[in-house]
Amino acid sequence: MEERFDFEDLREQGSRALKAGLFTEALEICTRCVAWAEQHGTTEQEDLAFCNRATASIELGQGERELGRLREILMRRGAVSSFLAAYNIARYYELNKSYRKALFYTRIAREHAESLGRRDWLASSCNLMGNTLLAESLVEEATAQYEQALELTLNEPSLARGMVLDNLGYCHVLQGNHQKGHALLVESLRMLHRVAPAVYQTPPRLDLCFLYIETGRYAHAIHQGTRALELAEQANEPDFVKNALYLLGETENLRGNVSGARLYFDRLQREFFPDASYLPGFLMAVDVRKLVNLHA
């Protein structure tokens, strides 16, 4: 009985760490949970513990090794573990930019969430589906998914709600609804500032930077872009660093600071595209804002 209590207690601790975005801590807790389940637990407990650990591994970029077992769990068709397995696989593919595969597994996760009547999991599925649609430039369809996700999440500060607000805000900016986009992005940033590790502020700050560029508020754009760059560097998030350097360069270029723009574009080329020597010159001459998707 005491061991059973330990398992649930550990699993709960792991879930809390996952929800808070503390993935290194979650991985450690969930690994202990898996070890216990393998020795003493039922197959269902093993699957649940494994799925939680897989969530942490995937978010930490170590997800490939988990895929085989997640598929096995999905095939066993236990309702809860199947949702977790499908969601994790979808998230793995999303992070690895295989959006069609991500969409396929998200649909499976969504069906399980619906059959279980879990609003929070349905919200997560809608958000993930929105991400894959947005990455495919299907902005209107993504907006509908994010709106549904927002309706389904509890109207209280959380990491999940903060991320949905950011995603929806960016969609509105892309569609030219700057005021609505701004309100959502600011709400997202404030919420994530309160409830999540600092790195989670990076996406809304990047999106705000983009919005301020679009509306010609360059000083605000520089402020948000610079802070986003700092956070991205601290967290070693290369995709965010790339986007921040590009946005800062674009802002400086648009406000006529040619040498400042060149510094950012040169750094972008040097650190991420070393073979593309033409890149800074190209970005100085061609405005690619309408080509770039910050969420792809």
Next chain:
Amino acid sequence: MSTAGKVRQIQLVGQKIRQLRKENKLTQVELSQRLGIQQSDLSRMEQGEYRVSLDTLFRILAEFKVGIGEFFEDVAKESITPRDAQLVQKFKDLPENAQREVEDFIAFKHSQGSRDHSDPG
């Protein structure tokens, strides 16, 4: 730059991608495979309807590395950079006689430049 100008640019980039693909006798399927994207996405990109990550954008540019400057010359020509716009605005803000002086100076620099080119010695 106006919204119409930006839309024109994205369409031009799409058209350029399409033009180069055809010049290289590549089908959409072949090029999309090289780029690691879906054929339907490349098609939408060529029509100026598809936004991509910076990685994908620069992968496309890298694929066309031969004469990339020349390739995007038309696009760049249509771009009025912020510096260009600023210069034009500053010029317009000058009084008429000062504008004439600037024009004379530009003409002088041009004549100097053409002498430099024609007389390397």
